[in-house]
Amino acid sequence: MLLQGLAFCQYEMDNSNTPPNNARFIYPNFKLIFHNYQFYNTAFDEQADSFLFDQDTSQLQLIFEAENALALLAKKDTLHLQAYVFNALGGIQIQVIPNRKTDRFKVAFALGEEIIETFDNSKFNRVDYESSEAYTQAIQNWDAGKVFYKAISKYQGVNDSAKYFFQLPAIDLNVYEQKIKQRLHLKDTLVDRSGESENIATIIYKNKACRYFINHVYLRINRYADKKLIEAKHIVIEIYYGC
Secondary structure, X not given: XXXXXXXXXXXXXXXXXXXXXXXXXXXXXXXXXXXXXXXEOOOOEOOOOEOOOOOOOOOEEEEEOOOOOEEEEEOOXXXXXXXXXXXXXXXXXXXXXXXXXXXXXXXXXXXXXXXXEOOOHHHOOHHHOOOHHHHHHHHHHHHHHOOEEEEEOOOEEEOEEEOOXXXXXXXXXXXXXXXXXXXXXXXXXXXXXOOOOOOEEEEEEXXXXXXXXXXXXXXXXXXXXXXXXXXXXXXXXXXXXXX
């Protein structure tokens, strides 16, 4: 299963003649361009059909570059963004435009992994509770006590496919899931508790049926001068599933 619905936000173009909607990040010593992709750090504005950046202005400032291109001025070394649902990570092309042509860059990524107990609707029937409050409290109690495990995968370098162009690879979630199963000595299972959204357990963790998924993507951009690491910038993308 390729990584779908997981990653950076892609703005779908209905008109092939429409110029690509790139995400442009401006740092003091270089620019970072995600070709044909957009990010946001607020909820998606369905009515305006646009991605917003006005929630956390301590991290980003929306500006226009000299060529009248919309860009985001980065104010911190680590940016926290959100991804829109139903998009794929693999194949994103990242371009670095350095202020100094002698600078060199390395790009790497890691995935935030999570194993979480699946919710069993059959154990929470509203008619079994004397009030809506009691029913809600029972679910909240389960949620507070559910088993879960979080980890970050090892960083993987991204090849410079052309000078200052880095293309992220396609990622097979099954491979990552199998690795974490082997690392933690976990057993397989297959329990489908889906309701309005997919809720399929494929792992037994602490004797509970759990699902595995990716909750964050971590990007690291290192800048080198004279073969020395000068600075590192990070972008953390929170992943959403569902509609």
